[in-house]
């Protein structure tokens with residue numbers, strides 16, 4: 001594993017949204033749910049979770065998705081690149097789309113969730129795999145600890 005040293009920077013496809021992160025990631029996640037398949041036009045989404053206050057974004061963002069279920073999804077207003085999502089009840093964290101980061105390859109997935117809905121051929125080498133999601137906030141924190149000590 002390559003040593004990760006913040007700050008991490010990234011951008012959307014067109015470059016009008018610039019992202020800077022001044023903390024180490026809390027967790028890296030693949031989500032195989034049908035919603036993420038549609039959001040990303042791909043087999044699964046790649047998330048790198050960071051403390052909310054460590055992430056700064058410049059450029060115009062718009063909210064997309066269904067705006068329901070306590071999940072907000074933000075996109076570049078110009079190129080509509082998916083940038084991050086924010087989940088109600090977890091306002092202290094931001095789910096950055098890993099592909100936005102310049103060094104995306106170093107944020108390899110540690111956990112996969114929602115394998116119940118995965119495309120049958122989609123396999124990702126991860127340490128922890130969930131048919132749905134971690135059962136409790138405590139379990140999520142335990143994953144973060146495991147990730148930190150990886």
Ligand SMILES: [Zn+2]
Nearest residue numbers: 012014076079
């Ligand atoms: Zn853009």
Ligand SMILES: [Zn+2]
Nearest residue numbers: 031032033036
């Ligand atoms: Zn998902």
